[in-house]
Amino acid sequence: MCAMALRATIYKADIHVADSDRHYYGSHSLTIAKHPSETDERMMVRIIAFAIQAREDLVFTKGLSDTDEPDIWIKDLTGAIDLWIEIGQPDERRILKACGRSKQVIVYCYAGHTSKIWWEGIRNKLERARNLQIIAVPDSQVKALSQLVERSMILHVNTQDHEIYVSTDKGQVTINPEIWRDIQ
Numbered sequence: 001m002c003a004m005a006l007r008a009t010i011y012k013a014d015i016h017v018a019d020s021d022r023h024y025y026g027s028h029s030l031t032i033a034k035h036p037s038e039t040d041e042r043m044m045v046r047i048i049a050f051a052i053q054a055r056e057d058l059v060f061t062k063g064l065s066d067t068d069e070p071d072i073w074i075k076d077l078t079g080a081i082d083l084w085i086e087i088g089q090p091d092e093r094r095i096l097k098a099c100g101r102s103k104q105v106i107v108y109c110y111a112g113h114t115s116k117i118w119w120e121g122i123r124n125k126l127e128r129a130r131n132l133q134i135i136a137v138p139d140s141q142v143k144a145l146s147q148l149v150e151r152s153m154i155l156h157v158n159t160q161d162h163e164i165y166v167s168t169d170k171g172q173v174t175i176n177p178e179i180w181r182d183i184q
Contacts, residue, residue: 006036012152013047017054019159024054032060041110044145045137046071046087048175049108051157052164053085070098089118092125099129104183107132112139119180126181134181144173 011032018025030050034043050058050072061069072085084102086095089109098105109115115136126132148155148168158165164175 008033008035010034010151011043011149014154015047015051015054016154016156017051017159018157019052019054021159021162026054026056028054030060040146040149041142042087044149045108045110045142047155048137048145048157048164048166049085049087049106051155051166052159052177053083053106054157058083073102089115092122095122095126095132096129099131103131105129105132107134108137108177109134109180110137110139110142123181130184132181133179133183136178136180137175138178141173141175145175147171148173 011034013030013032015028015030016026017028028050030047032043032047046060050060053072055074057074058072059074060072070084071087072083073081074083075081081102082104084098084105086098086105086107087110088107089111090098090107095105095107109118111118119134119136145166148166148170150168150170153168156165156167158167162177164177166173166175
């Protein structure tokens with residue numbers, strides 16, 4: 001009997017970003033390949049991380065399919081990495097490697113108490129990483145975001161005073177990300 005590899009599920013998202021904190025206003029049409037092992041929660045955190053950091057040159061990478069790439073990044077015209085974004089709880093070696101390869105690294109964690117345990121376990125090992133930011137998205141808000149998932153989505157993401165409002169035809173979720181570590 002032949003085992004078949006599972007394929008990624010393709011999602012489409014039109015994201016309309018109005019970020020009054022950064023004075024960024026733009027629309028992005030995204031094609032998101034959801035890896036077979038990826039949950040709706042993780043995929044939505046990826047989308048929200050994209051919206052929070054939105055710029056014209058921000059792109060999704062191969063993500064879970066390629067261990068040498070982050071989930072999202074910005075590269076300059078020479079191929080140097082300006083921004084490296086990880087979703088979840090990467091180990092400290094991966095984070096330090098990313099900090100050495102990129103001007104800025106942001107990790108968006110989202111698993112509530114599990115993320116706190118992860119962060120407490122590695123925070124001391126990352127003290128020398130001056131270009132690292134850790135942002136936690138509260139678990140209840142991630143669960144609410146996952147209820148907005150559709151194969152084709154239109155998301156309006158408005159940011160004001162560090163609060164993020166995500167709305168779709170299915171409802172609205174307010175996100176209050178917590179910065180556990182900021183760029184030093």
